[in-house]
Each structure stands twice: as structure tokens, then as C-alpha cells.
Amino acid sequence: MNANSFKFKEIIAKNNSFAIISHLSPDGDNLGALLSIFYYLKNLGKKVFAIELDKIPKSLQFVVEDILFTNDTNIEVDVLIALDCGDKKRLGEIDNIFDNAKEIIKIDHHLSEEYYGTLNIVDSNISSTCELISNILFDIDANINDKIATLLLMGILTDTGRFLYERADYNTFITTSKLLKLGAKKDFLMKKLFQSSDLNALKLVNKINNEAEFYYNNKLVISSVTTDVLNKYNLETSDVDEAINYYRDSSEVEVSCMIKQKEDNLFKISFRSKSYIDVNKIAETFGGGGHKFAAGCAVEGSLKFVKNKIIERFKDIEWE
Numbered sequence: 001m002n003a004n005s006f007k008f009k010e011i012i013a014k015n016n017s018f019a020i021i022s023h024l025s026p027d028g029d030n031l032g033a034l035l036s037i038f039y040y041l042k043n044l045g046k047k048v049f050a051i052e053l054d055k056i057p058k059s060l061q062f063v064v065e066d067i068l069f070t071n072d073t074n075i076e077v078d079v080l081i082a083l084d085c086g087d088k089k090r091l092g093e094i095d096n097i098f099d100n101a102k103e104i105i106k107i108d109h110h111l112s113e114e115y116y117g118t119l120n121i122v123d124s125n126i127s128s129t130c131e132l133i134s135n136i137l138f139d140i141d142a143n144i145n146d147k148i149a150t151l152l153l154m155g156i157l158t159d160t161g162r163f164l165y166e167r168a169d170y171n172t173f174i175t176t177s178k179l180l181k182l183g184a185k186k187d188f189l190m191k192k193l194f195q196s197s198d199l200n201a202l203k204l205v206n207k208i209n210n211e212a213e214f215y216y217n218n219k220l221v222i223s224s225v226t227t228d229v230l231n232k233y234n235l236e237t238s239d240v241d242e243a244i245n246y247y248r249d250s251s252e253v254e255v256s257c258m259i260k261q262k263e264d265n266l267f268k269i270s271f272r273s274k275s276y277i278d279v280n281k282i283a284e285t286f287g288g289g290g291h292k293f294a295a296g297c298a299v300e301g302s303l304k305f306v307k308n309k310i311i312e313r314f315k316d317i318e319w320e
């Protein structure tokens with residue numbers, strides 16, 4: 001058993017109350033991580049709070065139907081477990097829980113230098129936080145039932161783009177294989193995650209793609225969606241998340257960028273790259289972050305201003 005797993009096991013054994021939290025804007029990996037740890041601790045008879053600070057996208061609500069999240073950030077617990085979150089500020093307003101906890105366990109795979117835990121289990125080379133958690137749970141010989149295995153597989157599937165991305169490596173397949181053996185419901189997940197799109201949302205994704213703009217010899221593509229348009233279609237930003245992948249998968253495009261309006265003068269930007277551009281570095285210049293091939297940030301200003309800022313940031317890139 002490796003030293004981190006040992007400490008993890010020890011902290012779990014010695015304490016009784018836990019709060020589990022993940023980053024704002026929930027995705028498949030952070031929800032899978034949060035819920036798998038939630039059920040794991042519940043099954044051990046621990047007192048567990050899953051902290052909900054942000055809206056769960058419609059497409060992922062199928063996993064949380066029977067879960068009771070709490071919005072109470074004044075609870076006091078022995079241990080805070082923060083998952084899939086590089087930077088403390090992306091955990092939201094949880095200073096009270098943070099300051100009162102005896103132990104803080106950070107489990108994450110983002111590129112970040114922030115070691116805000118008393119135990120930090122961080123591997124920025126692993127596909128997903130769910131893969132990392134799977135390995136810890138295997139290592140400590142934890143009881144993983146089919147429900148937990150399914151949740152862990154959900155994080156691996158979503159963060160690897162169904163094994164499309166480079167970080168889905170030999171080890172990812174071994175971990176996946178073990179999860180399947182433990183009863184992870186792959187076919188159920190594939191249908192729920194990738195074949196349950198809202199028809200209206202797909203129509204809007206089509207429109208967004210039709211209006212995309214190309215720069216630098218088609219190496220960079222920028223798409224955008226405003227709240228006006230989302231309202232017209234009666235959709236939320238997470239409904240059109242797939243739009244960013246469409247042109248990235250063309251042979252010419254290296255970077256795909258999606259701008260989503262959050263408020264009047266505030267835009268959320270997501271970047272995806274395919275082979276060699278480190279979009280984490282680009283996002284960092286805007287105060288954001290993420291991974292080499294997927295990163296994000298927020299920028300204030302008009303849509304036109306934001307778009308121009310992005311184009312400018314790629315000015316000195318050496319495209320291959």
C-alpha cells in the first residue's frame with residue numbers, strides 16, 4: 001500500500017464526520033468522485049455531508065436523484081474531502097468548514113501548485129480524479145459495490161472523452177477493467193451520458209457550430225452563445241457543452257474555444273486542444289486553468305472584446 005493510501009485509510013478510520021466537496025460547475029468526474037466517496041463513507045457507517053454549491057447540469061441529474069445534498073456551509077466536521085479541484089477558490093464559500101476541519105484531504109489531477117490539504121493526493125498525469133480514487137480504493141482494499149464502481153467509471157468516461165484523450169492510457173484501461181468486474185454499468189452510462197441529448201439542445205449546438213469563426217489558417221475556432229439565445233431555446237449553458245468538440249475533431253483545427261455568456265458583461269471561456277497547444281497556459285493568462293488539452297477561465301467585457309482578447313493571445317503561437 002502506498003504512503004498516501006495508508007494515510008487516507010488512517011484518516012477515514014480515525015474520524016467520524018465528513019464533508020465532501022468538489023469544484024463549481026459540476027461535471028462527470030467531480031460528481032462521480034464526490035458521490036463515490038459519499039457512498040463509500042456511508043457504507044462504513046460514517047456521518048457524511050455532500051456539499052452542493054452549484055447547479056448540477058440536467059445531463060448529470062440521473063446520478064443524484066436519491067442523494068441529499070446540503071447547502072449548509074456552517075456545518076462542522078472532522079474531515080473535509082475536496083475532490084477534483086486544483087484551486088481552493090474554486091471550492092466556493094466554504095471557509096467555515098475548511099477552518100474547523102481537523103483534516104483536509106485533497107484528491108485531484110489538475111495542474112496546480114496549491115496543496116491546501118493536510119493530505120494531498122495529486123497526480124496531474126492521471127486521466128481523472130475518479131481513476132485516482134479507484135486506485136486508492138483498490139489499494140486500501142475498500143468495499144466497492146456496483147453503484148460506486150459505476151460512479152467511478154462515469155468520471156473516467158467523461159474526463160477521457162470516452163477514452164479519446166491521451167491520458168487514457170494502459171493504467172486507465174486496467175482500472176476500467178477492474179471497475180467493470182466490480183459491476184460498473186458501462187452500457188447504462190454510455191446511454192445516459194452520450195446518447196440522451198435533448199433534441200432542442202442538439203439543434204442549438206448545430207446553430208452555434210454554423211456560426212463559428214475560424215482564425216490562423218483554421219487552427220483556432222471560436223464559437224459563442226449568449227444568454228438571449230439560450231433563453232430563446234429554453235436551455236442552459238451546460239446543454240451546449242458538446243459544441244466545443246465538433247470542429248476540434250476536424251483535421252485542421254488544433255484549438256477550439258467556446259465563449260458562454262454568464263452575466264451581461266461576463267463570459268466563461270472553455271478551451272480544448274488536440275495535439276500540441278497547452279491551453280492551460282492560455283487560460284492561466286486570464287486567471288483560469290485546467291489541463292494541457294482542456295482548460296477554462298472567465299473574462300469580463302463585451303463579447304466582441306472577449307473574442308478579440310482570445311484571438312490576440314494566440315498571436316505568437318507557433319502552429320504546426
Ligand SMILES: [Mn+2]
Pocket residue numbers: 029030084109128129159
Ligand atoms: Mn477531472
